[in-house]
Amino acid sequence: MEGLKPVLGMVMVQMAFAGLNIFFKLAINDGMDMKVLIAYRFLFATCFLFPLAFFFERKSWSKITWKVVMLSFLCGFLGGALAQNLYIASLKLTSVTFILAMTNLIPAFTFILAVLFRLESLKIRTMSGQAKVAGTLLGVGGAMLLTFYKGVPIKLWKFNLNLSSHHQHNSSGADVAKQATNQALGSLLAICSCFFYALWLIIHAKVTVQFPYSTSSTMLMCIMATIQSFVYALITQRDWKQWRMGFDIRLLTVFYSGAVGSGLIITVMTWCIKKKGPLFASVFNPLMLVIVAVLSSLLFNELLHLGSVLGAILIVIGLYMMLWGKGKEAAKLRESNAGQRTDSGHIHLIIDSSHHSAQTGSPDLNPKVAPIILD
DSSP: OTTHHHHHHHHHHHHHHHHHHHHHHHHHHTTOOHHHHHHHHHHHHHHHHHHHHHHHHGGGGGGOOHHHHHHHHHHIIIIIIIHHHHHHHHHHHSOHHHHHHHGGGHHHHHHHHHHHTTSSOOOTTSHHHHHHHHHHHHHHHHHHHHHHOOOSEEOOOSOOOOGGGGSSSSSSHHHHHTOOOOHHHHHHHHHHHHHHHHHHHHHHHHHHHHSOOHHHHHHHHHHHHHHHHHHHHHHHOOOGGGGOOOSSHHHHHHHIIIIIIIIIHHHHHHHHHHHHOHHHHHTTTTHHHHHHHHHHHHHSOOOEEHHHHHHHHHHHHHHHHHHHHHHHHHHHHHHHHHHTSOOTTOEEOOEEOHHHHHHHSSOOSSOEEOOOEEO
16 A cells, blocks of 8 residues: 555646646636746745645754755756746647647656666666656657547537636737747747756755655745746736736636645655656656546536547556556565575664654663564
8 A cells, every 4th residue: 555655646646737727728718827827826835835844844944955955946947937937838839738748748858867867777678677668658659649639529428517618808818819829939848848847857856865855845946936937927027917816717726726736736746756756756747638638528518539538548558567667676676675684593783872862862871772683
């Protein structure tokens, strides 16, 4: 059961991110400036995480070094302000379907970067290495098939809720309709967004080693991203009407994207990265397309097609192959560690004087003798 927790955590992450894309779609229909949304998103995330980090991890704040601060600044820039604003710029130049398809380049970028940074071992001659490569490629291919191949329509529901009809063109709706469609530039921006997000996963893995406190490290990253996003949004958006929040879909989108999308979910992702590594986290990304396809069918009256079903099957197979490869490597590592243990029959007498000092911060004048361990 312990091994299933990271898997369940990443499935929850992708479900939450799928909901985030639904809210983004409603906010765009309402005419909201997405740069302002990104700035508010990280502000709400910081406000959500600060009390949690204060109550549960404030003792760890003394371990925050300048290196941790600089890495958090870099994470906030790469995975927060830069990647998110590139994502929005590409979304304006292309479409939601296209940008969601392009995000499935993240596992490929992460796999390459993880190998280059020696966070993942390729081992292409082993079955586990081949399974990781094939699973990653199969998941990306399935996501592309889901997006670009339609096939015959499949009617899943006898009813639907067309939410988009309730939130359209309340303000600057004409601007949304006149957005540019420069496919070449939009593709370049989408590729850059995916690359910087993958690079964020790699650097974030380094942060979890330097400062292994999920809530506090996520809070630091959100603080940095808030400052960077507000500076960029204030420079590019001078219409104060876009900054005004009411009790409508915009406020709901900002709250969800901040508290859930950036606060709770990134904390869960940070924990999963610490447990399984950045490649494990990125390979779940194609699941978001499957969930968005189902939600769009139910909530926006969009039909599912044969391509969606076939793509979903490929994604599941790819994920299974990837997890199987990771599991095989973990099993071999455990066997290797077991083989390096001391020969049986040896007696170890362990005197532990560090336990009390680690708890209280003061040296223990009465060291404890641990139980004798027979190998």
